[in-house]
Amino acid sequence: MSTTTNSKNDAYREGSLLTKSDMRKVLLRSCCQDTDWNYERQQNLPACYTMIPVLKRLYKDDRKEMAAALKRHLEFMACTPHIVSLLYGICAAMEEEHKKNKDFDPSIISSVKVSLMGPMAGIGDAFFWGTWLTIATGIGVSFAQQGSLLGPVLFLLIFNVPAVIARIYCLGLGYDNGVKFFANMSNSNIIEKVTKSASILGLMVVGAMAASMISVSIPLEVGVDGAMSSIQSYIDQIMPGFLSLAVFGLMYWLLGKKIKTTTILIILIIVSCIGTYFGVLG
Amino acid sequence: MGDNLLFQAIMIGVVYIIAYMNVYVGSPMIDRPIIVGTLTGLVLGDLKTGITVGAAMELAFLGAVPIGASNPPDMISGTIIGTAFVILSGQEVGMAVALGIPVASLMSIVTNLNMMFVYTEVAHMCDRAAEEGNAHKIEVLFNVAHFATAFILALIVGAGFYFGLPVIEKLLEYVPEFILTGMDVVAGMLPAIGCAMLARMLLRKELSPYLLIGFLLVVYLGMPTFGVALVGLCVAALVFFNSGKKEVAADVDDNEF
Numbered sequence: 207m208s209t210t211t212n213s214k215n216d217a218y219r220e221g222s223l224l225t226k227s228d229m230r231k232v233l234l235r236s237c238c239q240d241t242d243w244n245y246e247r248q249q250n251l252p253a254c255y256t257m258i259p260v261l262k263r264l265y266k267d268d269r270k271e272m273a274a275a276l277k278r279h280l281e282f283m284a285c286t287p288h289i290v291s292l293l294y295g296i297c298a299a300m301e302e303e304h305k306k307n308k309d310f311d312p313s314i315i316s317s318v319k320v321s322l323m324g325p326m327a328g329i330g331d332a333f334f335w336g337t338w339l340t341i342a343t344g345i346g347v348s349f350a351q352q353g354s355l356l357g358p359v360l361f362l363l364i365f366n367v368p369a370v371i372a373r374i375y376c377l378g379l380g381y382d383n384g385v386k387f388f389a390n391m392s393n394s395n396i397i398e399k400v401t402k403s404a405s406i407l408g409l410m411v412v413g414a415m416a417a418s419m420i421s422v423s424i425p426l427e428v429g430v431d432g433a434m435s436s437i438q439s440y441i442d443q444i445m446p447g448f449l450s451l452a453v454f455g456l457m458y459w460l461l462g463k464k465i466k467t468t469t470i471l472i473i474l475i476i477v478s479c480i481g482t483y484f485g486v487l488g
Numbered sequence: 489m490g491d492n493l494l495f496q497a498i499m500i501g502v503v504y505i506i507a508y509m510n511v512y513v514g515s516p517m518i519d520r521p522i523i524v525g526t527l528t529g530l531v532l533g534d535l536k537t538g539i540t541v542g543a544a545m546e547l548a549f550l551g552a553v554p555i556g557a558s559n560p561p562d563m564i565s566g567t568i569i570g571t572a573f574v575i576l577s578g579q580e581v582g583m584a585v586a587l588g589i590p591v592a593s594l595m596s597i598v599t600n601l602n603m604m605f606v607y608t609e610v611a612h613m614c615d616r617a618a619e620e621g622n623a624h625k626i627e628v629l630f631n632v633a634h635f636a637t638a639f640i641l642a643l644i645v646g647a648g649f650y651f652g653l654p655v656i657e658k659l660l661e662y663v664p665e666f667i668l669t670g671m672d673v674v675a676g677m678l679p680a681i682g683c684a685m686l687a688r689m690l691l692r693k694e695l696s697p698y699l700l701i702g703f704l705l706v707v708y709l710g711m712p713t714f715g716v717a718l719v720g721l722c723v724a725a726l727v728f729f730n731s732g733k734k735e736v737a738a739d740v741d742d743n744e745f
Contacts, residue, residue: 237514241634243559244607251611255630258623269621276618276626280611287515335553336689339517341720343546344713346522350543353536357543358526366516373514399731403724405690406698410720412690413702414713416683419547421676447707453677457684467551467681471589474677479670487673 219382223302224263231259232294233377239287253283260298264305275301278316285323286330288369293322295380325397332401337408338365344411348418420450425488493650499531500568501646507564508638521545521567528571541571541584544675548585549592550682551689562599565645566592572649577657582672587656591648598644602637698723 218224235256242251257279265272285293297319304310342365350357424437441448460470481487506527510519517523522542529538545567552560570588574581610633617625687699698720705711705719 238512238630238634240511240515242607242610242630243511243603244611245604246608246611251607251614251626251630251633254614254618254626258627262623272623273618273621276621276623277615280614280618287511332690336686339553340686341717342517343520343522343550345717347543347546348713350522350526350539350546353540355526355535355539357539358522361520361522362516362518369516370514399728402695402731403728405692405695406727407717407720407724408690409687409695409699410702410705410723411713411717412683412686413699413704414706414711414716415550415679416699417703417706418713419679420683422673445707447703450680451703453680454683454687457680458687461681461684461688467685468593470681471674471678474681475586475670475674478673478677479667482670482673483666488669 223305224260224298228259228263229298229377229381232256232298233291233374235259236291236294236373236377239285239290247280247282249283249285250280254279256294257297257301260301264301274312278312281316283323285327286334288334289326289330289372289376291373292376292380293319293326295377296322296384299381299384329397329400333404334369337404338368340408340415341411344415416450416454417447420453422449422453423488424449424486426486496532497646497650500528500572500649501642503527503531503568504564504642504645505638508641512634519564521549521563524564524567525571528568529575532572532575534575537575538571541574541581542567544581544585545570545588547679547682548589548675550679551685559596559600559603561589561592562595563592565595565648568645569649569652573653573656576653577660579660580668580672582675583668585675585678586671595645599641606637607633
């Protein structure tokens, strides 16, 4: 696992102390980002686990440095799993810098990590958990509802192809550009632009899902004898899907009132059962 | 029949472990109900029902994502038990949701306690290993904690399946018809909670028209979700390229119609 022979074409980049295989290990281990998640320091265990191949290469013979490095990577960590390799690329470059240049204070590594994980998680969460998962789910579910195997397959493909590409690309990007990359990004307010565009895409899909996947109807019939018609058919004439939109709006409002989803669910169950009993809902 | 149930319980445990491995292999979303339902269907010999129930459960758990310090209910166990019940008892899809959600909430007590005490204690053990500069020990602790947890949780869910399912089936004989229909109605409305949670995450006031556009494209034009996603991609791109200039997003949308 730790062969020290570091021939030239093995180096990750020209002049790197780290090898290609070290960085491959970092990439693979960065996949564990949500493993052993704990309430005290969240993703600190996977963060340390991911950096260990780098630390072993750099500080193998220096127990004191190793202990200090392990401790700084066991600090609090929270970031989006799918793009976190960017942060590890940056950290690897900084650890290497510290090894080469003793004037490079390792406390910089911690402070850079802490200051970057917030904005990175902001973009990553909005994009991968908010938008991209929503799109994959929307499309996957629309097929899966008919029992088609295309549903789960498309779901996995749509989500993971960009996620895996992002993970691989981000590692090198972080290592090569280090902190510079993020400094540039925050200057050009690209973060805000990306977040906004991603939110728009996500919202349109959420709207489509609300329309196609919420189903409510009022089969209760009203009218004078001979001309009975269900309330549902009247509503459909005014605006199809109106009830879905109304239920969606109600939920949105309730969530805004900080009512727990479990409470909403219980209310929903009670209302539905009473409604079905009297034939109002169906 | 008893042997069969035991074998199924073991397979259920295996499905749980596969789904729990999600966090170890890059969070590729194999713990989402749409996948877990499919896998459960596969091991119980009814793939099609598994996929359908998975879709319904997915809608029920739409907004349940682990962002920051919020940990959603344990969808894996909820989906497994719900799907297994529908497949084995032949009940309506709504029953899966009605059964799956309380199971997920119950199980999340276990997983939360684990994250509060066990994983935190592991973190402290790693601190001590770090003090000694022992990287190897951290690697071992990290992996043992994960795999041991996966195994224990799978054991709980497998046992719940083996002992719980026959009991639920018996109980169900006494439940009146309108409650069962009511559950189907609930399943129809549940996606509203998930959609609203997603909207809460993404929505700012000035962006609300986009949500409505998505909605209207479906109800009036009957577009499939995939189509709306593609239109959304175009709109997002237009906004992205134009947002350097002033706010012209509103004009852009009119071109859609």
